[in-house]
Amino acid sequence: MAINVTTNILDIASRLPDNWLIGDDSCEIGRIVDRTFQQLTQNQSPQTPQTIFIAESEPVQFIASFIAARATKSQIFLCNPNWVKSEWQQVFNLVQPDIILGKNTLQNLTEIGFIASILDRHKNNPQSPIPNYQLPSIMIPTGGSSGKIRFAIHTWETLTASVQGFQQYFELEKINSFCVLPLYHVSGIMQFMRSFTTAGKLAIKPFKELENGKKAHIEPEQFFISLVPTQLQRLLQNPDTANWLSRFHTVLLGGAPAWPELLGTARKYQIKLALTYGMTETASQIATLKPADFLAGNNSSGHILPHAQVTIRSSKGEILCCNQVGNIAVNAKSLALGYYPDKFGDSLRDSFASRKYLQLDDLGFFDENNYLNIVGRNSDKIITGGENVFPAEVEAAIKSTNLVTDVSIIGLLDKDWGQVVTAIYVPANSAVTITALQAAIEDKLSKFKRPKNWVVVEQLPRNSQGKVNREQLQEIALKMVRSEDFSPLIDAD
Template structure:
């Protein structure tokens, strides 16, 4: 049996055994199921290597019970999206080669993958928690975390918001870091937790809670949908804090939220850092601040120049992170630098120590020698309220090298390129304005709201190159 200490999930399980902390669900069922699964895993403790367990449960109680049981039993736990298709599951199985599967998966020839003869170099005495990331780019990876990493994120959140208990209203997937950390905050601090979905909210399910005592976490597309219904907007405005992350939010969305008095807290973080490492407090948001706030106590952000030098206030460069919540690596490899995580994101820290994200270096478009960041162009187009969705990419062009290309979903059939051009001409410099516009019915987004920019780039770039011509520009 695994030893029980404050670093063990079973401590928190026992502390909440008699509490009705899972609102809308059966807390006792969770407790009993977790104990049962833990007993099954630890009845044979002569295993020389930790069991590798894939968890792909659709039912929330089963998922979190499986997660706690497997983590407490010092297993290598792989949280997975049960909605992955067969090709994605084959990719996962070739990488993981699991010993045990909890959940219903599509029919795959597992015989090829069940025996793992690889030597896994890193040796750990505690469980590893693998959280999926990178699936939208076509290659699924797992960020390797430990219980200690995740708890560092929880403690940083508590300290930043000066809280003892954290009550969470979760409508994000529990297998994703954004949903998992909401569970972790409530489970380990003695707080209450609601597990729901956006669809249930839109259908009128509210639960018996006082929103003023709860945090809710949203991605921008979810926030947009909630704001389209007056009753949900009023309900959302009652929450203690509405954390917003997962993808960049456009200015119009922020302004609308502010006008409705929603206590929004834009955040910045990723799977590799066990969710947020910077957050804007709601009071500052309501006062007009449009940054993503200050860095949480468990993390440190450094802005670096092209040669690796540390930049000063208001100087834009690449973002580098040091954090107690930083992942160990991508399974099964450790990060070469365990102390610092170098990102592709560009940003700066202003005179108030607030962090501002400019965009991604890899998404940068160089057109006629000028640098254009898609985030800024997308925000300007969204602010016109003429499009439902937008993604800006660079496509090859014989004259400009690359041209700024807007792939958009129009709000109505009356929206045309001429109207859009006029609407943004006073919002962007001329070189930043799209030269090519492509209307589509929908854009590929993940459940966290992130656009699959790589897929769009690949599809339209391939189309340009296979036709043996560059894009026709309007100038």
């Protein structure tokens, strides 16, 4: 079982086999951990935990920094080393660190003038401890559709609870992970946690290298790999890589809805795909489809993992029956304590404490076999002419045409329709026309679901975790539809 007690993390690291970190020197990472630990504890007060930003761009340095920082029982903030100035500003407005681990990040922050100003602010306005705070905490960044960065408050216990649920669900003792996702993101750090706490093996490679055919020296049959749908799509375009991917024990797929044609191609190559549902707040997946079910034709998010409980509820909190769509409500041992610097407080805390669940914005239903099916986000729902349209369905239909490389669907206010379905998209090539797109989705979507506005862009405004910024999409779309040369496609019926 995964280690879920406050065992000295240095002891865990010392018990790992010499070859646990594939492609890198496992002994060298131990030396980096020891050196970093000594540096962190040199002037540390045992009564005052340090606040440490981990913003290492190199995976070995990131892992060593995480292990060392955890060993000091500090407050850890996982940070994206590629954040730009405005994003770092959001972070520093939330918290000022005592230590920043990441040579390149420190250099970048110094060049843009952040370090001096932050140190002065920290000196003049020292941070007070958060009352009743459970320490040490591990803060994992998450960004909603607004693009605002915030940190989910996790602990060693919540992260290892997720690992235990994963172990039990797949009936494994050791978990080997091949990671191509960023370690500062929940999807990356949890791959490390699964391998690290179960004495499994870990291989890390930038996705670009994998896409270019540079495969790791591993036996894929023994490994899990986690991908998002666009990554899977790119890998399937190369038959050699697709066949190699089919050898993996399991290919976990999450982060965004997958479209039917993509899943069909994966089945063609007999890829052992496991569709997942989870989020930063639940320390990765709480529902997963077994590969055998996927290969048999199931496109759901699968069954609930042992460490979680999920119900479907109405707007009044009533539990709904199977095949009834409602809000997804979650309770899990892996559930975050809240968003830094607040635990789930006020109305959220009252709801969570009294009803023992956290109601999410996601809509879904359980079918008669208890498979979880995701419909979309309630807040993203478009009501046009009295009909409900969920962006995920429309996006999947448009992506399946292979005429776009990226697309997002929003609703724009309209005096006649209430809202009109609007597509902001990146065409696959310059020859793609709106007429061609309309024809391609004619037999895929009911008429009221088809976009009436089509807005072409060079790229969508996505954050570092791949989530689209819907506020920016609204601004882009409004600017375009209000321009003189824009021709809306709204008709009378």
